[in-house]
Amino acid sequence: MENTEEEELLNLSLAIVADPGGENNRKRKRRVNVCKPLNPSYEVCEGKIFKLLQVREEMLKLDHKRKGVVEDGKGLHLIHLLLITATSVDENNVNSGLQNLIELYQSVSLMGDSVQRVVAYFADGLAGRLLTRKSPFYDMIMKEPTTEEEFLAFTCLYRVSPYYQFAHFTANQAIIEAFEKEEMINNRALHVIDFDVSYGFQWPSLIQSLSEKASSVNRISLRLTGYGRSLEELQETEARLVSFAKGFSNLVFEFQGLLRGSKLINLRKKKNETVVVNLVFHLNTLNNFLKISDTLKSVHSLRPSIVILVEQEGSRSPTSFLSRFMESLHYFAAMFDSLDDCLPLESGERLSIEKNHLGKEIKGMINCDNDEENKSCPRYEKMERWKSKMESHGFEGMKLSSKCLIQAKLLLKIRTHYCPLQCEGEINGGFRVYERDEGKALSLGWQDRTLLTASAWQCV
Numbered sequence: 001m002e003n004t005e006e007e008e009l010l011n012l013s014l015a016i017v018a019d020p021g022g023e024n025n026r027k028r029k030r031r032v033n034v035c036k037p038l039n040p041s042y043e044v045c046e047g048k049i050f051k052l053l054q055v056r057e058e059m060l061k062l063d064h065k066r067k068g069v070v071e072d073g074k075g076l077h078l079i080h081l082l083l084i085t086a087t088s089v090d091e092n093n094v095n096s097g098l099q100n101l102i103e104l105y106q107s108v109s110l111m112g113d114s115v116q117r118v119v120a121y122f123a124d125g126l127a128g129r130l131l132t133r134k135s136p137f138y139d140m141i142m143k144e145p146t147t148e149e150e151f152l153a154f155t156c157l158y159r160v161s162p163y164y165q166f167a168h169f170t171a172n173q174a175i176i177e178a179f180e181k182e183e184m185i186n187n188r189a190l191h192v193i194d195f196d197v198s199y200g201f202q203w204p205s206l207i208q209s210l211s212e213k214a215s216s217v218n219r220i221s222l223r224l225t226g227y228g229r230s231l232e233e234l235q236e237t238e239a240r241l242v243s244f245a246k247g248f249s250n251l252v253f254e255f256q257g258l259l260r261g262s263k264l265i266n267l268r269k270k271k272n273e274t275v276v277v278n279l280v281f282h283l284n285t286l287n288n289f290l291k292i293s294d295t296l297k298s299v300h301s302l303r304p305s306i307v308i309l310v311e312q313e314g315s316r317s318p319t320s321f322l323s324r325f326m327e328s329l330h331y332f333a334a335m336f337d338s339l340d341d342c343l344p345l346e347s348g349e350r351l352s353i354e355k356n357h358l359g360k361e362i363k364g365m366i367n368c369d370n371d372e373e374n375k376s377c378p379r380y381e382k383m384e385r386w387k388s389k390m391e392s393h394g395f396e397g398m399k400l401s402s403k404c405l406i407q408a409k410l411l412l413k414i415r416t417h418y419c420p421l422q423c424e425g426e427i428n429g430g431f432r433v434y435e436r437d438e439g440k441a442l443s444l445g446w447q448d449r450t451l452l453t454a455s456a457w458q459c460v
Contacts, residue, residue: 197226
């Protein structure tokens with residue numbers, strides 16, 4: 001039996017590699033509505049959908065009763081079944097897909113171990129893809145968190161995990177060093193252009209670091225131009241940062257908010273100020289290389305002193321569902337597993353992170369190419385691919401200082417305190433940081449999986 005399962009896994013892997021966009025893509029173009037009344041197997045199909053919803057509801061109710069209880073998830077079997085289910089869904093094999101999803105929901109738990117949890121959210125994503133948006137049950141499975149829930153989940157992850165803090169602290173250290181390098185000529189003025197300011201969580205630590213270098217008679221000016229997804233988000237971010245900056249009287253802080261997609265016009269530049277461009281988790285949101293190219297050309301035209309690039313590490317091609325699914329499964333399995341190093345399984349904060357942040361990303365990834373309103377899949381690439389893109393647009397890599405590495409290692413010691421297990425003699429569990437590209441890049445990984453990479457660039 002074990003040999004048979006190994007052969008099936010091998011065949012599945014070969015199928016994924018062999019058909020990156022051929023027959024399966026043609027099948028997707030012929031995608032039909034699930035369970036049309038004219039379909040001869042309509043009643044059988046409809047019965048399986050109701051069975052699916054019933055089993056999923058039972059899983060959620062059972063989870064509520066057994067909070068904190070960890071059962072043997074039989075991880076290999078679950079992953080095997082999930083991959084078979086993904087193949088059925090990709091081939092639009094409705095009956096097989098529904099049956100496999102029913103079996104998955106009977107075996108997973110949002111309160112179980114990290115494998116059960118991540119498989120549960122991937123099952124939801126596959127169920128949504130199979131049912132399509134036209135199904136009256138789609139919204140039940142794919143329900144998105146409220147803006148407040150999403151913000152709280154992001155805040156929790158930011159606080160307990162080194163993931164986002166590594167990205168922001170590494171970027172800020174490089175920015176500080178670029179500012180210091182030009183301190184004799186920049187009139188103590190720093191202008192940061194952030195292409196995705198989001199909640200603004202990156203900037204309080206920079207404000208504090210700059211304040212430590214300033215005095216009441218020799219103040220430092222920090223101007224932040226930030227792009228945001230909505231006017232409301234920009235206003236909230238501005239209020240948050242202005243309020244924080246008021247606590248530092250030796251710092252002059254200005255914020256200018258721009259909606260994403262706005263052109264960099266009327267960009268006020270002070271004489272000789274140090275200009276920095278922050279591309280942290282931004283380029284992956286541009287769904288084609290033309291947009292990426294236009295953005296990099298725009299950045300180069302500003303002639304900044306330094307460009308900070310931080311991206312998730314991966315190779316999730318938007319054109320091939322199965323390859324994107326496999327790569328995403330590896331990545332999110334590592335993310336769910338890494339939470340063991342930060343929070344106990346029964347933690348309410350952990351459940352919030354998994355449901356309203358990571359779970360939302362998983363469901364979005366699986367269904368991004370089926371979204372008629374916004375057909376855009378995040379473009380996650382390997383570091384080498386981003387390096388090639390940057391170099392072809394007139395940038396060259398800059399060696400990151402030893403301070404960046406020291407700071408990152410210190411962060412892991414502070415932030416990964418929960419897990420009692422040690423990994424290869426390290427006191428920081430499964431997280432690790434390491435230099436790449438001859439010191440021009442710094443990566444954060446979980447065990448043998450690279451999660452994200454930070455690098456610094458200058459105009460040639």
